[in-house]
Amino acid sequence: MFYRAAGIRHVSYLQTRQLWPLPFDRALLAFIALLFVSAPLWVSPLVLNTYLMPWLLWTSAALGLNLLMGGAGQVHLGYGAVMGIGAYGSVHIMRAGVPFELALLLGGLLAAVIGTIFGAAALRVKGLYLAVSTLALQYLTDFVILHVPKISGGTQASLQVPTLRLLGQPVTSDTGVYFVALAFCAVLTIFMLNVKRTSFGRALAAVREKDYAAEILGVSAFR
Amino acid sequence: MDVLLYVELAINGALVGTMYALVALGIVLVYKASRHANLAQGAFAMTGGYVCVALASALGLPIWAAAIASLGVLFLLGTMVERFVLRRMIGQPVVMVITLTLGLDILLRGLVPGLLGSSVKQLDLGIAQAPILLGDVLVNRAYLAGGGVALLLILGAIAFFSSTLGVRMRAVSDDQIAAWSVGIRVEKMIAVAWGLAGVSAAAAGILWGSVQGVDWTLSLLLLKALAIAILGGLDSIAGVLVGGLIVGIAESVAAGLLDPIVGGGTRDVVASVIILVTVLVRPHGLFGREHIERV
Numbered sequence: 001m002f003y004r005a006a007g008i009r010h011v012s013y014l015q016t017r018q019l020w021p022l023p024f025d026r027a028l029l030a031f032i033a034l035l036f037v038s039a040p041l042w043v044s045p046l047v048l049n050t051y052l053m054p055w056l057l058w059t060s061a062a063l064g065l066n067l068l069m070g071g072a073g074q075v076h077l078g079y080g081a082v083m084g085i086g087a088y089g090s091v092h093i094m095r096a097g098v099p100f101e102l103a104l105l106l107g108g109l110l111a112a113v114i115g116t117i118f119g120a121a122a123l124r125v126k127g128l129y130l131a132v133s134t135l136a137l138q139y140l141t142d143f144v145i146l147h148v149p150k151i152s153g154g155t156q157a158s159l160q161v162p163t164l165r166l167l168g169q170p171v172t173s174d175t176g177v178y179f180v181a182l183a184f185c186a187v188l189t190i191f192m193l194n195v196k197r198t199s200f201g202r203a204l205a206a207v208r209e210k211d212y213a214a215e216i217l218g219v220s221a222f223r
Numbered sequence: 224m225d226v227l228l229y230v231e232l233a234i235n236g237a238l239v240g241t242m243y244a245l246v247a248l249g250i251v252l253v254y255k256a257s258r259h260a261n262l263a264q265g266a267f268a269m270t271g272g273y274v275c276v277a278l279a280s281a282l283g284l285p286i287w288a289a290a291i292a293s294l295g296v297l298f299l300l301g302t303m304v305e306r307f308v309l310r311r312m313i314g315q316p317v318v319m320v321i322t323l324t325l326g327l328d329i330l331l332r333g334l335v336p337g338l339l340g341s342s343v344k345q346l347d348l349g350i351a352q353a354p355i356l357l358g359d360v361l362v363n364r365a366y367l368a369g370g371g372v373a374l375l376l377i378l379g380a381i382a383f384f385s386s387t388l389g390v391r392m393r394a395v396s397d398d399q400i401a402a403w404s405v406g407i408r409v410e411k412m413i414a415v416a417w418g419l420a421g422v423s424a425a426a427a428g429i430l431w432g433s434v435q436g437v438d439w440t441l442s443l444l445l446l447k448a449l450a451i452a453i454l455g456g457l458d459s460i461a462g463v464l465v466g467g468l469i470v471g472i473a474e475s476v477a478a479g480l481l482d483p484i485v486g487g488g489t490r491d492v493v494a495s496v497i498i499l500v501t502v503l504v505r506p507h508g509l510f511g512r513e514h515i516e517r518v
Contacts, residue, residue: 075318077325128260128457131321132449133502136495139446143492 036182040175048178056178056185063192078134081141086111088145231360232479233472238363238370240471244463245373245427246448247455248380249420254457255396256416259309260317262324264424265445266331271297271425272432272441273335276344286347290429294422301421305414328445336439343436346429369430374464376426380419381460392416396458443491447474450494454501456508465509470497 039052061083068076090107246268253261274296279289308327312320355362383389394402395412403409428441435441451470455462470493478490501508 069318075321128254128317128321129453129502131260131262132453132498135446135449136498136502139495140492140499143495 033186040178048175053178053181056181060181060185060188063188067192067195075131076134077131078136078138078141081138082111082115084141084145085114227360228479229476231362232475234360235363235366236472236475237468238366238471239475240451240467240469241370241373241377241464242366242427242430242467243444243447243471244451244467245376245423245430246444247451247463247467248377248423248460250448250452251455251457251460251463252380252416252423253413253420254452255460256392257309257395257413259312259320259413260324261417261420262321262445262449263304263327263331264420264448265442266328266335267297267301267421267424268428268431268444269437269439269441270300270331270335271421271428272346272437273339273344273428274425275429275432276346276437277339279346293429294425297421297425298418299421301417301419302414304421305410305417309413309417310410328442332439332442341439343438344432346432346437365434369434372426372430376423377460377464380423383419384460388412388415446491446498447494450497450501452508453498454508456510459508459510462508462510470494473497 036052040048043052061079064082065076065079068079086107088107089110090103093103093106246264249264249267250261253259271293274293275286275289278284278292278296279286282289284292304327308323309320312323355364355367384393391402391407392412392415394405394407395409399409402412427444428437431444432441447470451463451466453466454469455464455466474490474493477493481489
């Protein structure tokens with residue numbers, strides 16, 4: 001992460017493809033992970049709720065944007081809309097009595113489907129035009145969410161999220177919610193790190209660097 | 224639901240649209256000169272309004288002097304933005320410029336109301352409140368004055384492109400390296416384009432601020448300006464005028480027609496719909512050059 005190996009590198013393929021090749025990095029990561037896991041023991045609930053929670057949530061959210069903008073080089077200014085769709089989707093599915101895990105997956109799936117429709121519409125152009133059309137989609141989603149009371153519960157209202165239940169256990173304490181968020185963030189981070197190593201991740205990088213060159217190599221930018 | 228109502232909506236919408244077009248003018252000028260996206264235009268408009276209010280109240284200048292002085296301030300701000308922020312972006316991917324100007328927009332949107340006060344400020348240009356009657360149609364006097372000034376400025380911009388400076392700017396827009404080789408100072412031209420973007424934004428901010436008061440919501444003009452710039456073609460000044468009329472009329476009529484049905488807010492969504500339809504159907508806009516790259 002912060003340091004690079006000096007001297008002879010790239011001895012074996014597996015070693016080069018490791019996520020964290022240096023022992024120092026691995027130790028550092030273990031230390032950071034330990035800090036996060038033990039955080040509820042030594043920070044006050046206020047700090048936990050107002051600093052660490054948003055930190056984890058925004059990290060998870062920004063990871064998707066990182067894949068799109070950093071990985072594929074495509075601007076997406078309507079990302080908040082996709083987040084909103086996912087959030088409203090899962091909350092509604094949960095209110096219908098579906099357990100949390102399933103609702104989360106379904107909400108994510110809904111956001112992915114609508115996000116792909118966005119993508120199909122917006123990816124016909126790139127650069128500034130892509131930026132502007134995703135921005136327009138953001139405003140459209142805002143409008144739809146605000147003006148359909150079935151979704152938002154009215155212009156000024158906010159939805160009550162049912163109690164979080166994980167594998168049948170209700171999670172009510174702040175610490176519990178913190179750990180759920182931490183687990184999600186960790187899983188997502190490792191997933192995203194791995195995506196960059198797959199053929200899909202490399203295809204995205206190829207599109208970022210030169211889209212027509214990628215097309216010649218057989219990468220469909222349309223994905 | 225009579226015809227007269229729609230005529231009234233359309234006329235007032237066209238005047239408002241001309242004022243929006245003034246904001247879009249800045250986006251087009253910058254895009255024409257440097258192929259850079261200028262997403263800070265909304266915040267420029269807001270800053271223009273604020274500077275005008277601040278000059279009038281702090282220095283006690285008469286309102287016309289304050290307005291002209293704030294045009295000068297924004298010209299300076301535009302050139303400074305180009306010199307210290309955008310020039311570092313030469314040769315960088317388009318994502319960088321978009322993120323940078325959008326960040327600038329958000330920064331100004333927070334900073335300027337933070338320094339000069341976030342409450343709505345009155346900006347009285349001395350225009351009478353009573354509407355003008357054209358037969359049975361009511362025309363808002365502030366819109367009429369604003370639309371007239373905006374129209375003059377846009378025509379001025381079209382005329383500017385036949386002046387010496389304007390011809391140089393056209394050369395820069397056609398081919399930067401060729402312009403460089405015949406001795407045109409490309410950076411200077413781009414700086415002038417940013418300065419003029421600041422001026423047109425300030426004019427729009429002052430005019431629109433006299434209608435609805437000056438506060439941070441002036442920066443929401445960005446989306447409408449983008450819709451106009453995209454619809455008219457990103458590198459066409461005449462397109463700005465036509466696009467402005469279309470967006471203004473569409474917004475006004477849609478608001479009059481649909482707001483009672485869906486319960487308000489249509490005005491703001493029209494711009495989004497226009498952007499999407501244009502990008503999908505005719506991405507280079509009505510008058511733009513066809514050079515859009517597709518993925």
